[in-house]
Amino acid sequence: MTTDAAPATPDAVGRGWTASARVLHALLALAALTGVALEVSRALAFEPTTDLSGTERLVRLFSYFTIQSNLLVLVASALLALRPARAGRVMAVLHLDALLCIAVTGVVYHAVLADAGADLTPSGDLANFLLHTVSPIGTWVVWLLVGPRPRFRTATVAWSVVYPLGWIAYTFVRGGITGWYPYPFLDAGALGLAAAARNTALVAVGFLVLALLVRLLERVLPATPGPTGRGPSDPRGRGRG
Numbered sequence: 231m232t233t234d235a236a237p238a239t240p241d242a243v244g245r246g247w248t249a250s251a252r253v254l255h256a257l258l259a260l261a262a263l264t265g266v267a268l269e270v271s272r273a274l275a276f277e278p279t280t281d282l283s284g285t286e287r288l289v290r291l292f293s294y295f296t297i298q299s300n301l302l303v304l305v306a307s308a309l310l311a312l313r314p315a316r317a318g319r320v321m322a323v324l325h326l327d328a329l330l331c332i333a334v335t336g337v338v339y340h341a342v343l344a345d346a347g348a349d350l351t352p353s354g355d356l357a358n359f360l361l362h363t364v365s366p367i368g369t370w371v372v373w374l375l376v377g378p379r380p381r382f383r384t385a386t387v388a389w390s391v392v393y394p395l396g397w398i399a400y401t402f403v404r405g406g407i408t409g410w411y412p413y414p415f416l417d418a419g420a421l422g423l424a425a426a427a428r429n430t431a432l433v434a435v436g437f438l439v440l441a442l443l444v445r446l447l448e449r450v451l452p453a454t455p456g457p458t459g460r461g462p463s464d465p466r467g468r469g470r471g
Contacts, residue, residue: 244455247314247376247454247455248314248315250375250376251310251311251314251376251377251378251454252311252312252314254372254375254376255307255308255310255311255314255372255376256307256308256311257368258303258307258365258368258369258372259303259304259307259308259311261360261364261365261368262300262301262303262304262307262360262361262365263304264356264357264360265300265356265357265360265361265364265365266297266300266301266304266361268353268354268356268357268360269291269297269357269361270288270291271353272351272353272354272357273287273288273290273291274287274288290410290412293400293401293404293412294412294413295331295334295335295397295412295413296335296339296361296362297361298331298397299328299331299332299334299335299365300332300335300361300365302324302327302328302331302332302393303328303332303365303369305324305328306321306324306325306327306328307328307369307372309321309324310325310378314376314378315378315454316378317378317381319385319386319389321381322381322382322383322386323386323389323390325373325381325382326381326382326386326387326390326441326444327390327393327394328369329369329370329373329440329444330390330394330437330440330441330444331393331394331437332365332366332369333366333369333370333440334394334433334436334437334440335361335362335365335366336362336363336365336366336367337366337436338413338433339362340362340363342415343413344362374447374451376454377453377454378454379448379451379453379454380448380453381448382444382445382448384445387441387444387445390441391437391438394434394437398430398434401416402416402418402426405417405418405419406418411426415429416429416430
């Protein structure tokens with residue numbers, strides 16, 4: 231005589247989701263942290279072929295969108311590893327910025343910059359792989375698997391644009407003063423301001439397209455459970471924009 235296995239209770243589902251989310255977000259934070267730490271150690275290493283100070287090398291390093299987007303992933307993932315169902319407007323903007331900015335990092339690098347890279351040391355190759363491949367792919371895979379969602383509303387998308395606009399303004403202002411730009415397609419000194427602005431606009435359009443994609447996916451993907459499995463992780467539900 232056999233009996234059917236009892237279905238998993240909501241609490242059991244919630245505990246399983248919480249455990250999986252903690253592990254995945256922690257691994258993602260570790261990947262981003264390792265990549266950034268390797269780059270910082272390389273920036274601080276003595277290089278007799280350059281006359282840049284250690285401070286200037288660090289300022290330039292942290293001016294790269296790659297580094298900043300990985301820091302967004304690191305902070306968002308660490309917070310979600312501690313509390314996977316974490317909610318709130320600031321957290322939603324932070325998580326959305328991490329998703330969108332790291333996607334832009336991965337796409338732009340592999341589409342435009344990968345073939346122009348300099349010869350790297352083994353640690354440089356590892357950092358490059360973590361920052362430009364593991365982190366972008368991992369961030370989206372983890373969000374698709376464990377969320378949390380729904381989280382992102384129209385206002386969230388609007389606020390998420392503030393950071394990249396600030397980075398663009400900083401990049402052009404500092405570049406105009408120092409003559410150094412983090413990426414060749416933004417180099418207004420070499421390309422001219424009009425061409426650099428056009429390239430920036432193309433990337434901005436891609437950012438907005440990704441934001442719309444995330445909003446669409448949140449409408450069709452199932453809501454993740456709360457920490458105890460009692461319904462969607464966002465108690466306000468899906469219906470509001």
